[in-house]
Amino acid sequence: xxxxxxxxxxxxxxxxxxxxxxxxxxxxxxxxxxxxxxxxxxxxxxxxxxxxxxxxxxxxxxxxxxxxxxxxxxxxxxxxxxxxxxxxxxxxxxxxxxxxxxxxxxxxxxxxxxxxxxxxxxxxxxxxxxxxxxxxxxxxxxxxxxxxxxxxxxxxxxxxxxxxxxxxxxxxxxxxxxxxxxxxxxxxxxxxxxxxxxxxxxxxxxxxxxxxxxxxxxxxxxxxxxxxxxxxxxxxxxxxxxxxxxxxxxxxxxxxxxxxxxxxxxxxxxxxxxxxxxxxxxxxxxxxxxxxxxxxxxxxxxxxxxxxxxxxxxxxxxxxxxxxxxxxxxxxxxxxxxxxxxxxxxxxxxxxxxxxxxxxxxxxxxxxxxxxxxxxxxxxxxxxxxxxxxxxxxxxxxxxxxxxxxxxxxxxxxxxxxxxxxxxxxxxxxxxxxxxxxxxxxxxxxxxxxxxxxxxxxxxxxxxxxxxxxxxxxxxxxxxxxxxxxxxxxxxxxxxxxxxxxxxxxxxxxxxxxxxxxxxxxxxxxxxxxxxxxx
Numbered sequence: 001x002x003x004x005x006x007x008x009x010x011x012x013x014x015x016x017x018x019x020x021x022x023x024x025x026x027x028x029x030x031x032x033x034x035x036x037x038x039x040x041x042x043x044x045x046x047x048x049x050x051x052x053x054x055x056x057x058x059x060x061x062x063x064x065x066x067x068x069x070x071x072x073x074x075x076x077x078x079x080x081x082x083x084x085x086x087x088x089x090x091x092x093x094x095x096x097x098x099x100x101x102x103x104x105x106x107x108x109x110x111x112x113x114x115x116x117x118x119x120x121x122x123x124x125x126x127x128x129x130x131x132x133x134x135x136x137x138x139x140x141x142x143x144x145x146x147x148x149x150x151x152x153x154x155x156x157x158x159x160x161x162x163x164x165x166x167x168x169x170x171x172x173x174x175x176x177x178x179x180x181x182x183x184x185x186x187x188x189x190x191x192x193x194x195x196x197x198x199x200x201x202x203x204x205x206x207x208x209x210x211x212x213x214x215x216x217x218x219x220x221x222x223x224x225x226x227x228x229x230x231x232x233x234x235x236x237x238x239x240x241x242x243x244x245x246x247x248x249x250x251x252x253x254x255x256x257x258x259x260x261x262x263x264x265x266x267x268x269x270x271x272x273x274x275x276x277x278x279x280x281x282x283x284x285x286x287x288x289x290x291x292x293x294x295x296x297x298x299x300x301x302x303x304x305x306x307x308x309x310x311x312x313x314x315x316x317x318x319x320x321x322x323x324x325x326x327x328x329x330x331x332x333x334x335x336x337x338x339x340x341x342x343x344x345x346x347x348x349x350x351x352x353x354x355x356x357x358x359x360x361x362x363x364x365x366x367x368x369x370x371x372x373x374x375x376x377x378x379x380x381x382x383x384x385x386x387x388x389x390x391x392x393x394x395x396x397x398x399x400x401x402x403x404x405x406x407x408x409x410x411x412x413x414x415x416x417x418x419x420x421x422x423x424x425x426x427x428x429x430x431x432x433x434x435x436x437x438x439x440x441x442x443x444x445x446x447x448x449x450x451x452x453x454x455x456x457x458x459x460x461x462x463x464x465x466x467x468x469x470x471x472x473x474x475x476x477x478x479x480x481x482x483x484x485x486x487x488x489x490x491x492x493x494x495x496x497x498x499x500x501x502x503x504x505x506x507x508x509x510x511x512x513x514x515x516x517x518x519x520x521x522x523x524x525x526x527x528x529x530x531x532x533x534x535x
Contacts, residue, residue, distance in 0.1 A: 007184075010039040010223050027056035031069065038076070038185075039224040041262035047076035054092075067096040067105040074112050078119065090116055104145070107136025111149050114156070123159045130156060144186045147176035151190045155197055163201070163371070170194050174210060177217075187217060188227035195234045200332030202372040204241070204410060211235050225258040226266065233259075233270050240277055243413040243450055248277055260297075268299030275301070279308050280414065282453030302327045303342035310342070311454055315350035316498040322346055328362065333370045337363060337378050344382040349476065352503045353389040360386050377406035381419055384426075389474065391510070393426040400426065414455065417446035421459060429472060437463075471530060472514040480507040482533050485524040 013036040017029055025033070034049035050073035057066035074089035090112055097109040111133035117126035130153045137146030154169030174194060177187050191214040198207035211234050218228040232255040239248035252274045259267035275290030287308050291301040306318040306327075321327060322343040328336060340363040347356035360382050367379045380403035387396035400423050407416040424439030444459035446452075473481065476497075483493045490504045497504070512518060515526045527533050 010036040014040060027053055027060060027062065027065065030056050031065070034069075034072065035185075038072075041225055043076055043080050043263075047073055047080070050076060063096055063099065064103065064105050067093055067100075068108065070096070071105075071108050071112060075115070078115065083119070087116075102136070104136065104140040104142055107133045107140065107142070107145050107149075110136065111145065111152065114149075114152060118152075118156065123156045127153065127156050127160075143176055143180045144183050147173045147180070147182060147190060148186050150176070151193055155193060158197060158201070167201075167203070167206070170197065171206075174213070178213060184221075191217060192227060192230050195231065199234060199237070200334055201370060202334040202337065202374045204238070204372075204374045207234065208238055208242075211238055225262050229255045229258040229262070229270070230266055233266075233273055236270075236273050236277075240273070240280065241415075242411050245277065245281070245450060252277060264297050268294045268297030271297060272299050272301065272304060275304050275308075279304060279311070280454075281451055282457075284308060284312060300327070300331075303339040306346065307342050310346055310349065315346060318342075318346045319350050328359075333366055333372065333375065336366050337375045340366065341378050341382050344385065348385060348389050350497075350499050350503075352499070352506065353386060356386050356389065373406050373410055377403050377410065377412075377415070380406065381415070381422075384419070384422060388422060388426055393429045397423065397426050397430070413446050414450055414452055417443040417452075418455060420446075421455070421462065424462065471532065473511060473532070477507050477511050477514070478532060480504060481511050481523060481527050484508065484511075484520055485527050485533055 013032055017025060017033045017036070020029075030049060030053035034046050034053055037043075037046035037049055050069050054066050054069035054073060057063075057069055070089050070093045074086050074093065077083075077086040077089065093109045093112060097103070097106040100106055110129040114126040114128075114130035114133065117123075117129070130149055133145060133149035134153060136142075137144075137149055150169050151173035154166040154173065156166070157163075157169065158166035173190050176182060177190050182190075191210070194210055195207060195214060198204075198210065211231065214231040215235055218231050221228055232251050236248045236251040236255065239245070239251065252270060255270040256267060256274055259270050271290050272294035275287045275294060278284070278287035278290055288305070291305040291308065295301040295305075302321055306321040309315075309318040309321070322339060328339040328343055330336070331339075340359055343359040344356050344363065347359055360379075363379050363382055367375045380399050384396045384398075384400035384403060387393075387399060400419050404416055404419045404423065407419060420439045420443035424436045424443065427433075427439060428436035440459060440463050444456065444463060447456040447459055479497060480493060483496060488496070490501045490508070493504045494501045508520065508523075511523055512520075515523055517523050517526055
């Protein structure tokens with residue numbers, strides 16, 4: 001990192017070299033100009049300049065330098081999605097490396113071979129050349145190649161199921177970033193790949209630690225917005241989870257603007273995170289706009305958009321989106337877990353406890369396959385919600401206490417308070433009135449501090465009308481009872497609430513059991529007598 005301060009600004013390099021006649025630029029000048037264009041967020045021009053640099057080096061029979069120019073051109077084209085062109089550059093590198101076995105350049109070509117195999121979907125095949133690159137970098141005392149190859153090997157091992165070993169290699173690569181004078185290209189490259197991997201694995205403790213280091217590095221960048229923008233998106237996600245929403249708002253506004261200006265592919269994730277922040281605050285129109293913009297930019301807007309629909313009472317739309325196998329069954333562990341948790345919530349509103357438990361079983365499989373405190377907290381929260389819907393309050397309290405402990409340890413105030421709301425309701429159900437009030441008031445205070453308007457409204461509603469006044473009925477059962485009292489049939493109730501007639505019948509049966517009555521008419525009379533109906 002110390003090398004950053006010694007470098008001439010990239011904009012100055014570009015200004016100085018661009019002012020010269022093309023025929024006066026040496027091959028080394030072309031290298032510098034191509035690198036400057038990369039850092040100034042002009043990848044297409046950078047790729048073209050690396051081509052010119054390659055030709056200039058070949059004309060002078062500088063094969064090692066030509067190989068490295070080809071290496072940069074390969075990755076430029078790979079990153080902008082031009083795989084056919086990247087393949088051509090890889091072929092040229094292979095030819096050059098064949099004449100220099102064991103050279104440093106051959107090690108860089110091996111790393112390109114690993115990347116190519118990985119992009120093609122064969123992580124196992126990529127391991128061989130990646131290990132070759134690690135060995136060459138170490139033997140030739142090149143910290144850039146060594147660190148990047150170690151980081152790449154770590155990601156490959158994680159993908160192949162060797163998570164602990166892979167994470168150890170990622171940490172080793174990060175120590176090189178922090179303690180050695182790597183080129184900025186490699187520092188930024190390793191930061192971005194590592195943070196994405198930690199996030200995908202839901203390893204939030206590691207992600208938080210390395211994100212802080214990444215943002216300190218970004219602060220040293222006077223120019224170039226892609227690396228800083230991507231790191232900032234990771235920081236905003238963590239800020240949202242840790243309750244620092246003011247800083248998150250400032251960061252995501254900047255990240256959206258920066259990434260949209262230089263690389264729309266990365267801007268989709270930024271807009272999705274913006275949607276999440278708006279949704280949590282209850283700014284639903286702004287949230288929907290952000291999710292839809294993320295979708296336009298190629299980022300799947302789920303599960304955030306479905307949760308927004310759920311908050312607006314569009315249960316059928318949320319269920320349709322979340323029940324689609326591609327939403328909950330694909331992607332990294334964190335996406336699958338968050339999507340399945342959203343499905344559990346939607347099923348509890350519109351599908352019933354049985355379908356919610358099926359979704360919970362899938363969530364448990366994801367959690368069992370990944371050692372993550374965050375995923376375990378999500379699962380315990382969902383388990384407590386399902387148990388509450390199944391009228392098993394004692395078991396639900398046990399699961400929810402586990403969820404609260406884990407969320408608290410992770411420093412996630414909103415999630416902790418959400419669990420507290422349900423803990424309060426279940427405590428009331430088992431007769432612990434004082435405990436219920438304690439939970440609800442603590443949760444309300446957190447929501448008020450965060451500015452979580454939807455959660456705050458729920459807490460106020462629960463405190464204004466304690467669960468005991470509901471006579472053991474859930475929110476959904478109260479809605480069904482209200483429609484029963486208005487003389488609606490099961491079919492009509494199903495249409496209004498967008499649930500099945502079978503689910504309505506089960507709710508009616510549960511209502512009669514909880515109220516201790518045997519008929520719909522008796523349930524209606526009980527509701528009027530005890531003030532259970534809406535105004």
